[in-house]
Amino acid sequence: MKIAVLPGDGIGPEIVVEAVKVLRALGLSLELETAPVGGAAYAALGHPLPASTLKLAQDADAILFGAVGDWKYDTLDRHLRPEQAILGLRKNLGLFANFRPAICYPELVNASSLKPELVSGLDILIIRELTGDIYFGQPRGRRIATDGNFPDAEEAFDTMRYSRPEIERIAHVAFQAARKRSKRVTSVDKSNVLETFQFWKDVVIEVSEQYPDVALDHMYVDNAAMQLVKAPKKFDVIVTGNMFGDILSDEASMLTGSIGMLPSASLDANSKGLYEPSHGSAPDIAGQGIANPLATILSAAMMLRFSLNQEEAAQRIENAVKSVLAQGLRTADIYSEGTTRVSTIEMGNAVVKALR
Numbered sequence: 001m002k003i004a005v006l007p008g009d010g011i012g013p014e015i016v017v018e019a020v021k022v023l024r025a026l027g028l029s030l031e032l033e034t035a036p037v038g039g040a041a042y043a044a045l046g047h048p049l050p051a052s053t054l055k056l057a058q059d060a061d062a063i064l065f066g067a068v069g070d071w072k073y074d075t076l077d078r079h080l081r082p083e084q085a086i087l088g089l090r091k092n093l094g095l096f097a098n099f100r101p102a103i104c105y106p107e108l109v110n111a112s113s114l115k116p117e118l119v120s121g122l123d124i125l126i127i128r129e130l131t132g133d134i135y136f137g138q139p140r141g142r143r144i145a146t147d148g149n150f151p152d153a154e155e156a157f158d159t160m161r162y163s164r165p166e167i168e169r170i171a172h173v174a175f176q177a178a179r180k181r182s183k184r185v186t187s188v189d190k191s192n193v194l195e196t197f198q199f200w201k202d203v204v205i206e207v208s209e210q211y212p213d214v215a216l217d218h219m220y221v222d223n224a225a226m227q228l229v230k231a232p233k234k235f236d237v238i239v240t241g242n243m244f245g246d247i248l249s250d251e252a253s254m255l256t257g258s259i260g261m262l263p264s265a266s267l268d269a270n271s272k273g274l275y276e277p278s279h280g281s282a283p284d285i286a287g288q289g290i291a292n293p294l295a296t297i298l299s300a301a302m303m304l305r306f307s308l309n310q311e312e313a314a315q316r317i318e319n320a321v322k323s324v325l326a327q328g329l330r331t332a333d334i335y336s337e338g339t340t341r342v343s344t345i346e347m348g349n350a351v352v353k354a355l356r
């Protein structure tokens with residue numbers, strides 16, 4: 001089983017090394033190869049997604065990804081910015097289905113910014129479409145000011161687009177996922193205002209006819225944002241577009257205690273996938289040894305389950321994470337009085353110990 005390891009920028013290398021430690025401790029036959037991506041790749045090779053990194057990712061059975069981005073690259077042309085690496089990987093590898101489970105572990109009920117009774121027992125799954133929407137729409141750009149000077153442009157635009165096949169395939173993924181859970185799907189859109197999302201809604205309804213055993217409801221994204229903090233446990237599977245999914249899943253992360261707890265899987269049509277924490281490169285805490293590695297470690301568990309067919313190993317990791325939380329070990333982001341604060345490395349070591 002060949003895994004491409006792409007640590008990236010900021011806290012990426014710090015958290016990925018802990019997930020790699022956990023993977024190695026499983027005693028499976030895993031071939032791990034590391035390559036630069038994002039700002040680190042731009043600095044080393046002049047491009048955020050060098051051809052050699054893309055090839056490694058294409059040839060691998062699965063990809064373990066840290067995070068990309070750093071403020072120091074904000075002035076680069078957009079196509080050279082670190083974030084283009086993750087967009088390029090998603091597009092080139094056809095990774096269209098992003099699974100973001102938001103589970104509130106009982107030990108972290110008090111780490112959430114919401115009241116314990118609202119999040120206790122929470123287990124929802126956000127499925128975000130990844131390769132369409134305004135992130136990839138054409139045309140896009142800035143209208144050049146009369147003197148041809150880019151920074152003085154008078155207007156900028158990005159086009160929101162979805163094609164029928166793109167909506168159909170993500171809807172199928174959501175209905176099939178719901179069949180393994182409580183058989184309920186909420187499709188989140190903005191069909192009251194946007195033509196793209198009226199089309200989204202129409203196509204989701206069409207696909208739902210093939211899943212008569214799954215209940216479908218629809219919610220506008222503004223209402224969904226409100227309901228997620230009002231009564232999050234009313235949701236089960238949420239399916240939505242690229243941008244709404246990006247925003248709602250960050251919101252949902254706080255229900256679980258911290259964005260440092262939220263893993264993700266981005267899958268193609270054959271369950272090959274890229275696995276990464278839902279958060280970014282957190283440049284504000286990089287190098288301090290305080291980042292929470294659990295979202296990345298839990299992403300590695302998802303990798304074993306979805307792409308490598310190693311359900312037992314996935315459960316071993318998830319149980320080890322539950323065990324360290326039960327021991328009271330906490331990185332700074334999930335710390336509360338009465339628990340023990342640990343560093344990134346100490347948290348990784350504790351998960352390895354719990355595995356054994």
Ligand code: NAD
Nearest residue numbers: 067068069070083086260279280281282284285291292333
């Ligand atoms: P972020 O997710 O990096 O950080 C948001 C906040 O959460 C910060 O205060 C950070 O310290 C905290 N945080 C994030 N991960 C944490 C962890 N594991 N443990 C403890 N605290 C954690 O979002 P941002 O600050 O908006 O973006 C920073 C950079 O990351 C930007 O360049 C952005 O483009 C990039 N980004 C990359 C990805 C990706 O690689 N897939 C995703 C989102 C953002």
